[in-house]
Amino acid sequence: xxxxxxxxxxxxxxxPLTESEQRRLExxxxxxxxxxxxxxxxxxxRLGLQGLKGEKFKPFFAERVMERLNTHPLSMAEYFVxxxxxxxxxxxxxxxxxxxxxxxxENTFTxxxxxxxxxxxxxxxxxxETPFE
Amino acid sequence: xxxxxxxxxxxxLLRVSREGNVAAFGELVRRYESKVAATVIGMLGKxxxxxxxxxxxxxxxxxxxxxxxxxxxxxxxITRIAINLSLNEIRRRERRRFLFKRIDPENxxxxxxxENGAGRFEEKxxxxxxxxxxxxxxxxxxxxxxxxxxxxxxxxxxxxxxxxTVLSRLQRAQKKLQLVLQNYKEGF
Numbered sequence: 001x002x003x004x005x006x007x008x009x010x011x012x013x014x015x016p017l018t019e020s021e022q023r024r025l026e027x028x029x030x031x032x033x034x035x036x037x038x039x040x041x042x043x044x045x046r047l048g049l050q051g052l053k054g055e056k057f058k059p060f061f062a063e064r065v066m067e068r069l070n071t072h073p074l075s076m077a078e079y080f081v082x083x084x085x086x087x088x089x090x091x092x093x094x095x096x097x098x099x100x101x102x103x104x105x106e107n108t109f110t111x112x113x114x115x116x117x118x119x120x121x122x123x124x125x126x127x128x129e130t131p132f133e
Numbered sequence: 134x135x136x137x138x139x140x141x142x143x144x145x146l147l148r149v150s151r152e153g154n155v156a157a158f159g160e161l162v163r164r165y166e167s168k169v170a171a172t173v174i175g176m177l178g179k180x181x182x183x184x185x186x187x188x189x190x191x192x193x194x195x196x197x198x199x200x201x202x203x204x205x206x207x208x209x210x211i212t213r214i215a216i217n218l219s220l221n222e223i224r225r226r227e228r229r230r231f232l233f234k235r236i237d238p239e240n241x242x243x244x245x246x247x248e249n250g251a252g253r254f255e256e257k258x259x260x261x262x263x264x265x266x267x268x269x270x271x272x273x274x275x276x277x278x279x280x281x282x283x284x285x286x287x288x289x290x291x292x293x294x295x296x297x298t299v300l301s302r303l304q305r306a307q308k309k310l311q312l313v314l315q316n317y318k319e320g321f
Contacts, residue, residue, distance in 0.1 A: 007304055010303065010304045010307055010308075011300055011304065014278065014285045014299075014300055014303055015285055015296075015300055041311060042307065042311075045307060045310060045311060045314070046279055046307075048256060048257075048260045049260060049264075049275065049279040049280045049310075050279065050280065050282070051256075051257055051260070052171075052175055052257065052260060052261065052264075052276075052280040053171055053280055053281060053282065054167075054171070055170050055171055055174035055175070055179065056166075056167060056170050057166060057169075057170045057174075057183070057184050057187050058184055061162075061166050061170075061184070061187065061188075062159055062162040062163045062166060064184075064188055065159075065162050065187075065188050065191045065192065066155065066158075066159050066162070068188055068192060069155065069158075069191075069192060069195055070155070086200075
């Protein structure tokens with residue numbers, strides 16, 4: 001069977017087809033017994049899948065949910081997530097901007113430069129102390 | 134009080150729940166229980182974990198009540214939570230299966246399909262088993278679109294994927310399901 005036509009047949013169940021696609025499909029369905037069987041098989045499969053609908057949880061599901069809500073308040077991790085979720089993106093953007101600024105100032109792309117850490121030599125530290133002598 | 138809650142709209146229940154009325158939230162749980170059951174059981178099969186994931190779905194929804202802006206309907210929002218939690222559970226199962234396979238390769242054999250009293254394999258169970266052969270991303274599309282009856286656009290919205298991706302996944306999934314079901318029929 002023509003694979004493109006078969007894909008078109010599958011698509012026809014879930015999306016609108018153009019006029020020419022519709023015509024191709026109708027022609028194929030009229031002329032090919034194999035194609036008609038394929039369509040019946042797809043319909044049967046889809047009906048079978050629809051049959052999976054209507055599953056239920058065990059009885060008293062809502063009561064179990066409410067009991068869990070009443071007896072298990074937010075865990076510490078969940079609490080932090082709920083408190084900081086709103087500011088998380090803003091904070092991340094701020095950190096990125098600060099890191100980018102630090103890197104551009106240092107002109108080197110290292111973790112230390114991103115964090116704005118300066119490694120001072122002993123001479124530099126001593127030089128800093130001179131004015132206080 | 135309960136009778137009053139039953140008469141209230143979803144929006145009203147949502148508003149009252151946000152104010153801390155737990156009974157109003159309980160009514161929302163009752164209203165959307167079957168929707169969540171269809172999603173979770175469709176993804177995981179009928180098992181104890183499905184019940185737990187169902188409960189977790191509503192607990193997550195409860196904690197997200199204040200941030201829920203109503204851009205999508207409650208049903209779509211809850212289904213999205215249920216799908217994400219189910220996908221996490223499937224990943225957890227796969228990790229566990231992978232670990233056990235490494236420890237005991239004998240455990241690799243497939244479970245037999247369930248037979249009913251008359252010795253016939255129940256069609257529903259066979260379809261469910263066939264669904265389990267699909268990878269999670271295909272299973273979620275088939276479950277939402279074909280089992281639960283969401284439109285193609287709604288399915289795309291729930292899963293945050295383009296409509297074209299939904300259509301191509303549906304095509305591939307149906308082909309695979311037909312192949313698996315054909316093998317079942319020929320095997321039994």
